[in-house]
Amino acid sequence: MILVYIEKYKKVTDVAKELNMKQPSVTFHMKSLEEEMGTVLFESKRGRMILTEAGKALYPYALKITGLAAEAKKVVRDYTTxxxxxxxxxxxxxxxxxxxxxxxxxxxxxxxxxxxxxxxxxxxxxxxxxxxxxxxxxxxxxxxxxxxxxxxxxxxxxxxxxxxxxxxxxxxxxxxxxxxxxxxxxxxxxxxxxxxxxxxxxxxxxxxxxxxxxxxxxxxxxxxxxxxxxxxxxxxxxxxxxxxxxxxxxxxxxxxxxxxxxxxxxxxxxxxxxxxxxxxxxxxxxxxxxxx
Incomplete structure (x- = not known):
């Protein structure tokens, strides 16, 4: 989800606001994702946070996972009525x-x-x-x-x-x-x-x-x-x-x-x-x- 929002907003502060999180928490999740993937996914350029080539390759999968997670929540919420x-x-x-x-x-x-x-x-x-x-x-x-x-x-x-x-x-x-x-x-x-x-x-x-x-x-x-x-x-x-x-x-x-x-x-x-x-x-x- 963090990768998807970074691509959308290009700023850590805006992502933190969207997710109702503190900026250090967003940074922590970014670092954790990079450690999990074993490569650099984000880079700062002219005050904007953008995806590296590796991040861009991961983006379609992250988008699909985020969509499926949101859809799963919606299915559960609307299932009974x-x-x-x-x-x-x-x-x-x-x-x-x-x-x-x-x-x-x-x-x-x-x-x-x-x-x-x-x-x-x-x-x-x-x-x-x-x-x-x-x-x-x-x-x-x-x-x-x-x-x-x-x-x-x-x-x-x-x-x-x-x-x-x-x-x-x-x-x-x-x-x-x-x-x-x-x-x-x-x-x-x-x-x-x-x-x-x-x-x-x-x-x-x-x-x-x-x-x-x-x-x-x-x-x-x-x-x-x-x-x-x-x-x-x-x-x-x-x-x-x-x-x-x-x-x-x-x-x-x-x-x-x-x-x-x-x-x-x-x-x-x-x-x-x-x-x-x-x-x-x-x-x-x-x-x-x-x-x-």
């Missing part, structure tokens, strides 16, 4: 904002004694959090095959959606039935967060169609993207499911993305393939499947 326990759910911006909140609320009503935490981050961050075992269940949208995204994890296909061009009700695009890449390239474009699947898609799309998107603004919040598009002459790409309310109210309009034969994307639920999972996570996974 689903009225207690906590579940950390991670989701990308679109899935976490528009598709999950209602389902999480329904599950919480069913098991009122549980504590559910939803973390919403860009797609790549959620993937990494799942790999690092910082979350129990991940929800992401992607155009890639699920085998390539979630190697080593259990995964379920959930919703199917597609990407469209969105624009406000007074934008000149409202008079058109079809768009071209060249028309889109002439518009002010609001880009999505770094690491999001929509940004990756838009960059790939512009490269394929040999156009340059006029990116005037980048926003981390999908809600902010929609509001900005609705109230000025900018455009963006968005998922159709994420704009249903705005389409019904006439606040936004949309058209298919041109020169894109496959704009379909899929939402996936992924979690550790380890069979020693908590009963709460098992029930949550089953609940989500039942809602599909």
């Amino acid at each position: 689903l009225d207690k326990g906590s579940l950390h759910i991670g989701a990308d911006c679109i899935t976490g904002t528009y598709l999950l909140p209602e389902l999480i609320s329904l599950f919480s009503d069913k098991y009122p004694g549980t504590r559910l935490q939803l973390t919403i981050k860009p797609t790549h961050t959620i993937h990494q959090m799942l790999v690092n075992q910082d979350i129990d269940v991940a929800f992401c949208q992607s155009k890639q095959s699920r085998q390539g995204i979630f190697d080593g994890f259990q995964h379920e296909e959930l919703w199917v959606d597609d990407l469209v061009v969105i624009f406000g009700p007074t934008h000149p695009f409202t008079k058109l039935e079809h768009l071209s890449p060249q028309l889109i390239a002439k518009q002010f474009f609001i880009q999505h967060a770094e690491g999001s699947f929509i940004k990756e898609f838009s960059l790939a799309w512009s490269n394929i169609n040999v156009v340059h998107l006029w990116e005037r603004i980048q926003m981390d919040s999908p809600e902010a993207v929609k509001l900005a598009v609705a109230h000025n002459d900018h455009i963006s790409f968005f998922t159709r499911k994420g704009i249903q309310q705005e389409l019904a109210q006439g606040h936004l309009m949309c058209l298919p993305i041109p020169e894109q034969t496959k704009s379909t994307l899929t939402s996936y639920m992924a979690y550790s393939a380890d069979s020693s999972q908590s009963s709460l996570r098992s029930e949550f996974v089953a609940f989500i499947k039942d809602q599909m």
Whole structure:
């Protein structure tokens, strides 16, 4: 555990604070681990504590051991009842904002004694959090095959959606039935967060169609993207499911993305393939499947 936290925080004082220990105790555990392994695992550089090459080689195993220990405690704690326990759910911006909140609320009503935490981050961050075992269940949208995204994890296909061009009700695009890449390239474009699947898609799309998107603004919040598009002459790409309310109210309009034969994307639920999972996570996974 000490090695994992040193890699995460890079400072002994921060590790001591995280583990509610005194700094000499952390140092003692570091030295003890090095003696046990028979080699130097930590070194100080410019005020930071980093792993040596030997420490880096040991890190994946330490991460797995730490995760298994935490999971074992959780299994024991949640074994007898689903009225207690906590579940950390991670989701990308679109899935976490528009598709999950209602389902999480329904599950919480069913098991009122549980504590559910939803973390919403860009797609790549959620993937990494799942790999690092910082979350129990991940929800992401992607155009890639699920085998390539979630190697080593259990995964379920959930919703199917597609990407469209969105624009406000007074934008000149409202008079058109079809768009071209060249028309889109002439518009002010609001880009999505770094690491999001929509940004990756838009960059790939512009490269394929040999156009340059006029990116005037980048926003981390999908809600902010929609509001900005609705109230000025900018455009963006968005998922159709994420704009249903705005389409019904006439606040936004949309058209298919041109020169894109496959704009379909899929939402996936992924979690550790380890069979020693908590009963709460098992029930949550089953609940989500039942809602599909």
